[in-house]
Amino acid sequence: MKAEVLKGHLDALVLAALEHEPAHGYAIIQRLRRRSDDIFRLPEGTVYPALHRLERDGLVKSRWTAASGRRRRVYRLTRAGEEALAVRRLEWRTFSRAVEAVLA
Secondary structure (H helix, E strand, C coil), rough: CHHHCCCCCCHHHHHHHCCCCCCEEEHHHHHHHHHHHCCCCCCCCHHHHHHHHHHHHCCCCEEEEECCCEEEEEECCHHHHHHHHHHHHHHHHHHHHHHHHHHH
């Protein structure tokens, strides 16, 4: 699925990908791909701007780590990010039910 289709939903998807465990950008991309049954195939150039935006807004925090000789920036949800994810889930459920009611 093209990234343009996810516009407006990408931030919520990234927050959800970080809900249970911190991760670096590529791992987030892989989680989204796996959890969507290979539907969300996002390029790195899509996810990193979202991560920077979420960090700027205080919804995620990052730190540098080293693994296997590579430095990676690892992101985790903040308390505000957890709250924002809960709100976005509620909004999504309401929206998707309404769309389903119209399209059914």
